[in-house]
Amino acid sequence: MNTSDTKWSDLAVRMGSAAVMVIVGLAGVAIGGHPFNLLVALVCGLSVWELVRMLDPQKPAVALQLALLSGTALLVSAYLPAGWALPILLAPMMVGFGQLSHHRTIFMSYAVLVQLAGYGIMSLRGDLGFGWMLWLIVVVVVTDVVGYFAGRMIGGPKFWPRVSPKKTWSGTATGWIGAAIVGWITAILTGATGELIGISIAISMASQMGDIAESAIKRHTGVKDSSRLIPGHGGVLDRFDGMMGASVFLLIVGQIIGFPPGLV
Template identity: 50%
Template sequence: MSGSSADQSAKSGRWADLLPRTLSAIVMLGVGGASIHFGGLAFAVFVSVCIGAVVWEVLRMFHPGGKVSAVGCGVLGTAALILASYLPLIAVPVVLAVPLALGVLSLKAHRRQVAGVLAWVLLGGFGLIWLRDAYWVGWTYWLIFVVVATDVAGYFCGKYFGGRKFWPAISPKKTWSGTAGGWVAAALTGVVCVLSIHLPPDIIWISVFVSMFSQGGDIAESALKRQTGIKDSSQLIPGHGGVFDRFDGMLGAGALCFLVAITWG
């Protein structure tokens, strides 16, 4: 009996975060979906607020005592992204460099590393806004669906199948089963987008590539958390931790799609 109780307790513990995680995801998808639908300022504000929160979280990771400067840089990051979304591309790096530079200068150590992280975060956020404005909204939905499918499939496949760890030194919870499940889910999402909203067939293998970059963003954030000795970037989102914990994959995919789009069109 005791062994059976222990097994049941372990199973329930494995899925203990499912309800708050699901409810939070529903709220985020609802708000995010509405902002995508309306586009323009609505989407720019939604993404920019999220990025401002990420900037705040990153600076807190490396300098927990600098609460005031972290908040200020987060607010500045939000404002800079909103402004950048209305400026020509040539002016965007200058605008986004302001919160990046101030954030780095607020630290006494790890400045190069934080500069790289903030550059990725700000570029990924701007990429999402730019993609929605420059292309048909279906492309934005495709990108988000691929990232969400990757994350959801990775979560359930990893929890259900378990197995060999993907990179235990960096992200001890991630498994090969979850990683591969994310690739399969991304490809299937590509198939659905080809059939339903008539995206080109090449989007199927591109979806797998985007999935990999999404997972790369997640792994990069996991490495930062391991380095700084924290479990979550913050506790802003029940069941998910911080905004960075939730949007790291989206930022990796957003940065990739933006760079590919401006390079090859």
């Protein structure tokens, strides 16, 4: 098998899994409400399960308990005022700190981001509706897909080879361009100002930061994938780390800049 064949050997499996995720994800976003919140809670609970398994693999029961606790806390928080939701969101992290034997600081820091990401996604869908949730998803997906293909076709210098050996500067920068195009088209369709283009690029960067953060945890713990739940993609964290970074970023800066720009 030549180098070119090896480079694209996982493409069919990745595309098949991606198609299933797109169908399930779009259905959840379109329906909204309770089914969407339940889907988000499930994804975040599985993410916490994978995180604990990476950080403290000798405690599978604790991983399951924290996953259930985190997913339940996130689902409950969706139906509470924000002031009451916040301590409930953070409570599982405090429990996990007392349960784990290794990497407790990493667990607390990253699991908080998982919970805030889930809360931000549910808030975006509930407050702004299907269209803006779809915009966020498309920005993240385009960043990932364009970066994947551009990085393999163009190649060039690596972004951070010690942590993410496959990520290139060409794929990273091309992802920003793709996000900018998504922002430009969305601004035209919605009447938002041109600032949405800059926000889309920043969202793209935040999604890449989420990916890099998860890659750093995997390198630190010596694992290749967060799990094997998704054929061709690894685990839930491997697939949704970018969405988590983007969601947390939007949750924070949305309070500063007024989102959507020109429409609030």
